[in-house]
Amino acid sequence: MKYGHLIIALVALLTAPLCFSSDDDPYLWLEQVEDEKALEWAKKRSAQDTAVLESVAEYGEIYDELVEMYNSQDRIPAPSFQADLIYNYWQDEDHEKGIWRRTSLADFAGDEGKWETVIDVDALAEAEGENWVWKGADCLKPEYRHCLISLSRGGADAAVIREFDTVAKAFVADGFELPEAKSFTSWKDENTLWVGTDFGQGSRTESGYARISREWKRGESLTEANTVFEGSQEIVLAFTSSTHTPEGRYDVVSVVPEFFRGTHYMLLGDRKVKLDLPDDAQLRGFFKDHMLISLRSPWETGETEYPEGGLIAIGVDEFLAGSRQFTVIFAPAERTSLREVRATPNYLLYTALDNVRGRLYRVSLTNGDWNEEEIELPGIGTVSLGSNSDSAGDFFFTYTDFLTPSSLYLVRDERSPEPVKLSPTWFDSTGMEVVQHEAVSKDGTRIPYFLVAPEGFEADSSNSTLITAYGGFAVSRLPYYSGTVGKAWLSRGGVFVLANIRGGGEFGPKWHQGAVKENHQNNFDDLIAVAEDLIARKITSPT
Structure with a gap:
């Protein structure tokens, strides 16, 4: 037609948006998620739009087709490697708020997945009389037993955070728990968290995020936790995180003064060492005792200029000792760019765009030698990295294009990708x-x-x-x-x-x-x- x-x-x-201060914004009341006046306003506008849509001759036929598609349960469960199991958060008509569940890799790859429910959010919300919305789980490597579960009321940005035991399948009595706030947490170890949250008046930035980062030990009150960094209220946020690798743990304080800019400090015992990096560079993680950095502008350091948009690496100890001799992992051409970077125990994975078409690469580091191979994709489309195993070279990725439904692939060690789950054709x-x-x-x-x-x-x-x-x-x-x-x-x-x-x-x-x-x-x-x-x-x- x-x-x-x-x-x-x-x-x-x-x-360009219309700008108002919080005092004179005439529409500030619309930001209240469950306010009756705001909901009534939305209903009226939706009714007006629906009337226009319903006037189209094909509306009924299109509506029925789309509702059938939206209600279908035939979709790919997003897998997350956690120790020897696959975890997944899932919603369907029987679990409106969702369930957090797990299975083995073999069962996940099979036709009929055998899932074990770990948390039933619907049952939890009913038992506690709360409108809980799942916001995710952060579990401590390598056992993934100790987890921080984030739950928000009605889907708000602020969330409650509670410690959960995946072996006992229960929230930990007297465990780590944070009240509703825009918080940032990271596991340092089984008994210690890095925490940035609303510590009281003046503890947040003008953007509403934490400007104070503390080291919170199990058994002590949050007010007793040691402050490791305190930024000004003008920054966007400040937070501390730990990266756990087979070679060791790296503790880093990150300060974000504005979008796409930041300063990083490495915590070395009682010392806080500022990393000498451009403020628009991005710390992408750690791989085999190397720091991974991506650059948003050219960087001349030592006698070398490293390219804008590039991915570079250097040994952590070498960098801290003053060396600036980086290895260039990815150098963009005129129509190529870096997308995702993922450090796994065995390989460095990254995706790139070549004239807006996806590419996937796997990089190894052996005896100081970097070796890269491109992993063949099923077509010319979009590739996105998925979860990876901490104990093997296995990882997931998804592939899609305009005419190919999203498909989930599993790469085992150095073998070719295997299709595991295919989305339906609509x-x-x-x-x-x-x-x-x-x-x-x-x-x-x-x-x-x-x-x-x-x-x-x-x-x-x-x-x-x-x-x-x-x-x-x-x-x-x-x-x-x-x-x-x-x-x-x-x-x-x-x-x-x-x-x-x-x-x-x-x-x-x-x-x-x-x-x-x-x-x-x-x-x-x-x-x-x-x-x-x-x-x-x-x-x-x-x-």
Whole structure:
């Protein structure tokens, strides 16, 4: 079906917001999650929108198809390696608030998973008379017995944190517990936590996060905990974390004065040693006694300049002794960029984008020699790292593209990826085609975009075209499978476009910086260029 006009959907494009102080904001009351007035306001606006949607002739048919898809329980459970077991948080019609459960890797990879429930959030909420919403679990390596469970009331940002024993399957009596707040916690060891929370008046930053970090030992009150760092109220947040590796534990204080900038201190006994790194560099973790650093700008240190967008490594002891001779793990080209970095006991894993197409690499370090291999993917789409084992070289990753449902793969040691779980196919993609084009923005920059064409597509300027873009916070918009887009749009003759405008992270830090502050207009110019390119290619028309 062709509608004969251009539809542009700007998904959260960073337009300039209206700014109010907390004293004169006339809509501050809408931020109250369970306020009756706010809920009534939302109901009225939803009713207005629903009436418009229901006036479309195909609304009922599309609605029924999408509801069937949304209610399906045929989806991939996200696995998390914890010791020798696989853990997963799961929601369905029988578990509205969800269950935290576990199984063996063999059972998980089988057709019929045999799950053991560890925490039933619905039962817990009913027993305690609370509207609990699951916010995650942080468990201490390598046993994963001691866990910090985060629960929020009604889905708020602030959460209650309570210690849980996965062997006893019970909350620990007189264990670690924090009241509702925007807290940051990290296990130092079985009897010690690093804590940043609301310690009382003046303890939070202007952003509402912790500015004070304390070392909290089991059995002492939080007020007695030793303060390891205290930042100003003007920073975004400060926190302390421990990274546990086979080679040892690394304790680091991180201070975030603003987005994409930070300062790091390594705790060495009673000393706090500032790491001599650029303030826009990102500490990516530790691998075989090496620090992993990614760079948002070129860094000249010693006699070497390390590349913007690169991933570099150096031995921790060497760095602390004054050396600045890094090994370059990843150096970006013009149209490539670094995405994820994961240090496992045996390998360093990272994903990269090559002209907005995913790549997956595995790196080993043996006797001082770094060796890299690319892991073959099932297609040209998006790869995302999943959980990894602490006792072997096993890890999960997911793969998807516009016409391929998300699939979960398991890589065992150095073997090839094995498909473990496949998502259902929600629309018939026969005859559909994905192509990548480039538009030229106002300043001459090439802006890539993906176009998904339906079966029977003709370049006659009459195709209804849905354009999505983002362009903010260095977030990359990548190929993905959408049953909603496929059923409601592509299967009915619509053309779908995903534009990689500046402000995102598709081509590294420069791509993001190209649309911030004085360059913000590039957001709009890039999107306009894509629309004009679609018109010039006779994909669609503006009327």
